Amino acid sequence: MLKNIKTSYGAMALLAIALFLSSCQKDFLDRISQGEYNQDNYPYPEGAGPYDQFINGAYASLRSYDVTVFPFIAATSFRSDDADKGSTPADSPDGLQMDNFTLTPTNGLVNALWLGHYRLVNSCNFILDRVAKDPNPNTPEALKIDAQAQARFLRGYAYFMLVRCYGRVPIIDTVISTNVSQANIPQSTPAQVYAFIEQDLQFAANNLSPASAYDRKFIGRINSGAAHALLAKVYLTQGKWAQAMNEANIVMTSGEYNLSVPYATIFNEEGENSKESIFEVQATSTPAVPTDFGSQYTQVQSVRGVNDWNFGWGFNVPSTDLANAYEPGDPRRRRTIFYSVPDSVTIFGERPQAGLPNPRYNNKVYTNPAKRALINSRSGWWMNVRLLRYADVVLMYAEAANELGGTENTTKALQALNSVRARARGTNANILPNVTTTDQELLRQAIRKERRIELAMEHDRFFDLVRWGTVATVMQGVGKSFVPGKHELLPIPQAQIDLSNGRLTQNPGYN
Template identity: 60%
Template sequence: MKTYIKTSKNFCIAILAMAAIGILGGCKKDFLDRKPQGAYTSDTYPYPKGSGPFDGEIFAAYDILRSYDCSGSGFIAATGIRSDDADKGSTPTDGPTSLEMDNFTITPSNVLVNDLWRGYFNVIGKCNIVLDKVTKDQDPGTPAESKVYAEAEAKFLRGYSYFMLVRLFGRVPLIDKLYDDPVAQSNVKQSEPAAIYTLIESDLQFAGASLPPSWDASKFPGRATKGSANGILAKVYLTRQNWGMAMSTANLVMTSGNYDLLIPYDDIFKETGENSKESVFELQATASLTEKRANGSQFASIQAVRGTGIWNLGWGFNIPNTRLEAAYETPNDPRKARTFLYAGGTSVFGEAVPASLPNTRYNHKIHSNPATRNAILDNFSYWMNIRILRYADVVLMYAEAANELGGTANTTAALKALNDVRKRARGSNAGILPDITTTDQTQLRSAIRQERRIELAMEHDRFFDLVRWGTASEAFQQAGKAFVPGKHELLPIPAAQIEISKNVLTQNFGYN
């Protein structure tokens, strides 16, 4: 759970304005007293242990990650609507660019595609500024620890951003330094994915070795940690089918003592569940009576219930569909009730949901607490954090890698990890979700993949999992979607970016 503290609002605004970033500390009490990553206060400026003179660009990089470009409609469409478990939602005529994602009729002029490209490269640009400043810093007063942490945090954010880009677009420009001439930077040719992955692994390895295991949560809620870096790195290794490194790197997170599966599944996605021991990397957002949206994210409101009056909560995009509904092992799986918010049903907070809504179901995991909406006097939930990497994901990555490696010891380890996730899911109901016992590698592989689908439903991984498993074409054929193998694993290179590069960038296969 987040730790909330009272801050000096005017002081924060003055400092952050100098840093040219839009992060605010200081609100009311309790829930309203939380801050995005690294907001300064009068007690922590100029920099406490673990931070330093490089924080302006670092905080700005976090700010971009939670912005519309990186966490808005493009992210939701590319990672959610594009999967076989979700549909566009909203109304039939709303969101034609998201509908292109849903139907695999995506064109290079799709603005959401350009948003994603621009957003992640903006993060990378901020990170390169940090790295350049660290290299050139000759101030004897700069704490050595601050320089190491700044380099590690910048490399984590850059590695994560490139991991998103390479999975979304494949060949992208490798920009790992500052360019004096912006034109020269825009004319950098694309590198093959292997070269991009080499940089990603190097960045995340350094971050995993150099970042602290934790930060002072009262000063720096949500900043990337050693666990964040190793967790994302494990996913990189898993994507590249480097099973040994995936297993050992996930194990570093699992044996760190900083995470566990003790928080009930229902509570993970509540405001009170933010930054819990389930959270490995989570983007911070905040709101207050005076700043309802400027320091938050549209991530939740884009997906929230589209209704009227007190149920006018958002746009209603990215709805869980009937295919996902049918995929649950048992209709009594508590995770289903926490994933599907039904029209005419009841929310996790006990609200009666209207029966007459544009869609029959919505994403329950992003549904905000009505008490918080009332406190802030805003229905659009800009304060909801974005869970990028949960601990259960790391445990299931460990299980998958162990099973792929094979052998009695690894199979035993895979079963334990898988069943630990199922144990938390079934809670006190011993009659559902029994332990998996098979030691057959093929059967266990199917069980782990099924568990990922259910445990992480509507959480950004399904599309990427299908692609890395090589099962995307089959899954989308079953879903009745016009997925073209060899083309739709990737998005098109944005036409706007090809134009800016004066045709130095070239289009991905199959796109005109």
């Protein structure tokens, strides 16, 4: 689906400004982006607000290479049992370190991920600063609060990634003009960072409107459902089961989302911004502007071949362990794993080229050939990045309910779990039977397995293993050189320690 774009340029060179709008889903292959704006003709007040050019810059930074592309994929997926590095053996030594847990503090991807997320933090702080210093006494208070809420959601997301990846990180809530590491702000404990994240997301949840309140041209804008959903995940990560269940329940009873979108459709172009979508990074591409407003997320993972089968770089390939984890007949395997073996057929009926470098690729980023022809590109820069979707929330609800225990919560957990399996099953009653066990441990394992399968290759697996306390056993079981007490976290980038003159200190095991 193509999004219309409005662009404007503010004073900060770091802000790449882009707002993504949407066309109707039914004609997603026929639309081409229209309308580019500059600071002089930006359509306020008919648009949305005086802070939008800065808010849009923060949204645009979500698409950046350092935030949701290669460093992100490597840190969240290469390190899991769902995926291997892929590409060719010699391609990306830094990625291989992620895959094999031979990480060093000088790893370039580790540093890039740090920088990308702190740039996002600084963009959010800039928005908050602009609101606080707005010289116009006539700016409606509602616009100020909405801008603050969007910025605080995005800042909360950035810190959630930072704390899960690095543990102790500096909390910065003001605009800084130098590198974060040169600002001489000490690291906070994970508990302090999580408290900060909760405050940001609670503010966002309390002050944002639901998705349905926004004009469809502003599709993709952060809303209250996204804030409650991300807050649920933050609570779940900390084992705050009651809070997690409550936040997930708010999303599930909001009427904004449901499981009506077939699993096979979710990851297609027409599945973007559907009832399954809660937090989705917007991207677009046209023949005239093929990459400027797109994302390399798909290109990095797409099939690496030659000529008409040269779609991308071929990284992040599904592992043998993941391929073997599916129940017999589960259709989610075919939508998740692209098999390049002879006689296989893609989801769009194409036969892969013989001799591709890897036997499997991530099928959730496979692009529609009709869209490739429209854009005259094979690399998928137009594909959105799904960061949080509804089935994830339903499974979070199931997990929290089961952990709380009791007959009523067990029933709720089973209902939630089985609703996800029912969507995957579709009309085939011979596969994916309902889970019926009421034993807490058996149900726990069933929910965990369902999370792996439903969300495979979607960047949750490693973090799930860490919070469950099973990461060392699982990763060592698939032959990874995982060291408990060390590899749960990435190293603090050595470049950042050096810039801080030693104010930042290294994570355990990396000295």
